[in-house]
């Protein structure tokens with residue numbers, strides 16, 4: 140084997156780490172009593188100011204390539220005075236080591252710093268946005284990708300990431316839907332745990348594992364109107380059954396930190412919410428890491444109207460369970476006085492400091508403050524061929540085939556003349572998506588470049604921009620129409636700018652922005668075969684396109700390997716297997732629309748007037764949760780259950796035969812849903828409880844089995860107790876949440 144292959148194998152194993160390590164990080168720290176003793180003695184020696192310092196994080200904005208930030212010397216002074224627990228947006232081997240040296244050699248107590256950064260879907264090797272990676276339904280791939288992100292970030296001195304973002308999102312107007320894993324608690328939980336394992340590894344023995352931070356705790360995605368930062372007013376039941384499970388999964392996976400969110404929940408802002416941050420997170424879940432606020436979220440308690448002034452905000456937040464203040468400086472400014480005045484028990488401050496110090500011990504920073512940051516590893520690994528191969532693999536698996544009439548796809552690489560149209564085809568910035576850390580456009584393979592590389596030398600590619608992503612100018616239409624007319628087929632790119640999703644980027648419309656919709660119509664009118672390739676950060680209401688364009692491919696924002704992955708799918712090097720992690724509405728007026736909805740007393744029926752529906756739209760979504768096509772065809776049959784009746788403590792095995800009835804090998808995500816037909820409270824018409832991604836050669840059949848456990852069947856009853864209630868359960872298995880085979884069983888008290 141060539142060296143590169145050996146290196147690649149070693150590196151990829153290292154990326155995934157030792158999957159068999161069973162001991163959770165929490166247990167390791169808890170089993171280390173002398174860490175607690177060391178923390179005791181540190182706390183005993185700390186002044187009020189030094190305690191407040193450990194609970195304070197500031198944004199630096201400087202690194203090895205940008206050192207001219209005037210605030211740098213100010214922060215160096217604060218570090219020397221023991222008034223900084225962590226810096227964010229600071230990276231670089233030299234920069235982090237210089238600052239760490241001030242902390243551990245220049246301050247009184249020599250407590251090392253945490254360096255945090257938003258490493259959401261890659262550090263320099265940028266992977267698909269999380270919503271895209273969720274479309275792969277492949278937690279092993281997601282874990283691998285986050286491991287690579289951790290390797291690159293830690294080599295650059297970063298030891299804490301503000302990820303995974305695990306907010307459930309049922310409203311695609313909300314721009315931050317792009318950062319999460321969609322609308323479902325089960326898929327969201329599986330992905331949350333995978334991301335934490337990727338970042339933190341099996342343990343913190345190597346200086347590759349970085350601290351994870353599950354955010355934004357909690358229910359940030361339930362903002363009314365999908366408008367970022369807006370009011371959240373949901374029931375405790377909805378909070379616990381829909382929005383909390385991915386956070387609980389992250390905690391069980393050993394996440395070292397959580398981030399409290401900006402929003403209120405039913406009148407109480409998360410960053411002042413003792414019920415959320417202490418009763419549930421610590422009392423019920425046993426979390427013993429620490430909570431950092433979102434950016435100035437503590438200062439905003441005054442704006443929410445729950446604190447009369449900054450001192451009260453600081454008191455409310457710390458007493459609720461926010462251990463560290465990100466920016467805003469309120470803990471440093473007010474905690475010493477609040478403790479002296481008895482408004483905050485010193486024990487509460489000490490416990491917060493303990494949690495922060497515990498994570499610093501867990502990271503090994505007291506043993507070796509300089510363990511993070513390695514130019515040698517950075518040179519060897521960052522943007523290396525194996526990492527880029529993983530990015531290409533992830534991008535391919537994230538692509539969802541939405542339509543393929545007459546098998547127009549895959550296109551032939553020897554096609555004579557191919558038109559490539561649209562502003563996003565040649566764009567290198569938008570494929571990086573939002574929160575792209577140190578991603579650089581120079582590392583992006585654009586869609587056009589990928590297509591150019593994939594086709595034969597004889598193929599003539601005609602490119603036309605057609606229009607801009609926003610704006611109303613049709614000046615480019617004539618050129619687009621002209622190249623379409625000369626072509627044998629058209630690949631038409633349309634979608635959003637990456638800035639149209641992410642933080643503070645909610646949209647009131649889900650249509651293609653600007654004049655793109657008209658460009659699509661104009662190109663389709665030419666009459667050549669058209670493949671519409673979407674690049675976007677949220678579901679789009681592409682109703683006209685879904686009816687009139689013969690082939691549609693959802694590519695989201697795929698990161699540095701965008702062009703190669705799109706070409707792999709369009710020309711058949713890879714058979715797409717992505718499935719939607721979020722429902723696509725026909726129009727924004729249908730929102731909120733999600734698959735695991737309640738039945739109501741008059742379930743929507745387009746043929747019955749007095750039912751829950753719109754008179755101007757069908758009740759069904761444009762594309763349902765779990766939907767995605769393949770270049771082959773999978774057929775499900777022989778659904779069988781291991782029993783017709785079980786007790787509330789039994790498990791049940793569900794089996795189904797999946798056949799690849801087509802002519803191409805391919806992957807399929809078999810999905811398992813249940814419906815608890817009658818309960819002490821109403822239950823969703825469907826709930827995802829399992830999925831398996833399988834590979835089937837053409838003509839092959841495989842039996843896929845799932846296990847439904849009491850955990851799978853449990854719910855919160857009318858008294859909010861977690862129970863399995865007797866009664867009939869339906870089981871659905873299939874290729875998406877609609878096209879399913881059905882069976883049923885009973886739970887009976889014995």
Ligand code: GLC
Nearest residue numbers: 227257301354355433434642
């Ligand atoms: C932002 C975001 C949060 C991010 C933090 C630090 O406001 O809400 O997701 O981690 O600030 O950049």
